[in-house]
Amino acid sequence: MENNKIKIGIIGLGTVGTGVFKTLQSFDNIEIVKIAVRNKNKKRNIENLDENLITDNPYEVVNDPSIQIVAELIGGTEPAFDLIKTAISNGKHIVTANKELLAKHGEELFNFAEANNKVILYEAAIAGGIPLIMPIKTILAGNKINKIKAILNGTTNYILTKMDVQNASYEDVLKEAQQLGYAETDxxxxxxxxxAAYKITTLATIAFKxxxxxxxxxxxxxxxIRPEDMKAANEMGYKIKLIASAExxxxxxxDVRVHPMLVPKSKTLAHIDYVTNAVTLSGHPVGEVTxxxxxxxxxxxxxxxxxxxxxxxxxxxxTDYLLPMMRCNHHENATPVNISDTKNKYYLSICSKNSLGVIGRIGQACEANNISxxxxxxxxxxxxxxxxxxxTELCREQDMQKxxxxxxxxAAITKVNSLIRVQV
Ligand SMILES: NC(=O)c1ccc[n+]([C@@H]2O[C@H](COP(=O)([O-])OP(=O)(O)OC[C@H]3O[C@@H](n4cnc5c(N)ncnc54)[C@H](OP(=O)(O)O)[C@@H]3O)[C@@H](O)[C@H]2O)c1
Incomplete structure (x- = not known):
């Protein structure tokens, strides 16, 4: 006899797929009916996994008429893009963790889903376990969010934290992070x-509508980033973080970007360490939420x-029209701001010959380029x-580059060793 459970298909049984499979076991209104992997013979870290569920053809999932929701958890743009479109054409709703795909093809996919009256949900694609999309679309919906500052990549935050704590070089910490599994071989x-750029693309799209x-x-x-920069930043009251920002x-x-920043120690993000992520949203009327x-x-x-x-x-x-709040209902493009037209505060580390008048020459070059x-x-x-x-004080990026x-x-100066923007 046909059961009333909602039928799920999973594509990808790696880190995320395995966690999803295990977590779904405790919901008895849900039945996983098919799971696609690349290599059927790979040993999986799942007890009593029913081998009959596994296929190495992901189209068996998206074409299975019994499946109502497909969780796409393989990553990359292809075949994920085609699999999602096929699944939607076949009447399925989509859940994905695929930040790259959404950043590059989100517009087309959301339009396609809307035309087919299906939803694509993607909470996991921005900051893993941190709830962001649902809060922005529901509880924060009354806000005009105009600024985001975020740490969206655990690997780089781990590396920067270790460099800071151990006064170690980027290369040494990267090696250690790779050994511990915090960084990929490539x-x-x-x-x-x-x-981080994939994530802020989608996050800013949603927050700014x-x-x-x-x-x-x-x-x-x-x-x-050098250990010397870490030390100098600390002495001046900052931490160096890879910040994804959007204004x-x-x-x-x-103005949407990802780059290292000196973050004042008075800001919450300066204290987000190791693999933890954090997102500060600023808007009216809520003010600042992290x-x-x-x-x-x-x-x-x-x-x-x-x-x-x-x-x-x-x-x-x-209902015939699922989750209207969660749908993508904005179609206007933001006008992009080129980095050379932005104003920033900068930290510079300059190596010079130890000769008379060098500081004066730096001062003159600043004046000539409108930099205080x-x-x-x-x-x-x-x-x-x-x-x-x-x-520096706030100045234009193009003036800074000049x-x-x-x-x-x-000739008196050997080179600018570091240029890092400073959060104001
Ligand atoms: N890892 C995280 O913490 C994390 C956090 C947030 C978002 N995400 C996103 O979640 C997605 C999955 O990441 P992950 O870390 O779980 O990746 P992963 O560990 O590399 O797992 C990928 C899975 O997809 C399967 N796969 C790959 N290509 C396939 C294909 N063509 N057909 C069928 N199966 C295929 C692989 O099969 P085999 O097992 O047979 O190789 C594997 O099971 C990505 O979009 C990633 O960006 C990951």
């Missing part, structure tokens, strides 16, 4: 800021995926070289 996606295009998100990673002005211009928690991992991520599945399950069969200095400190004179640490060209071409 860490590019994390350390160059791609992962205007589409942000991934291609317009400015991105810089953490590979050039929307009154005219609808969106949500923090585990941004990745088997069970934290499963918590969000399962929450999305249950949200759909609770409505199936009760907040502080300038010369320290650690080693042999014939001096380290000069500069913090200043750096001037400084790098000055």
């Amino acid at each position: 860490p590019t996606g994390d350390v160059e800021g791609y992962d 205007k589409r942000i295009k991934f291609a317009n998100v400015y991105r810089e990673g953490i590979t050039k 929307l002005d009154e005219a609808g211009n969106a 949500l923090s928690g585990p941004g990745a991992g088997e069970f934290p991520t499963a918590s969000s995926v399962v929450g999305d599945i249950l949200a759909i399950v609770s409505e199936i069969g009760k 200095l907040a502080s300038i400190v010369q320290k650690e004179v080693e042999g014939s070289y001096a380290d000069i640490t500069v913090i 200043f750096i060209d001037t400084i790098n071409n000055d």
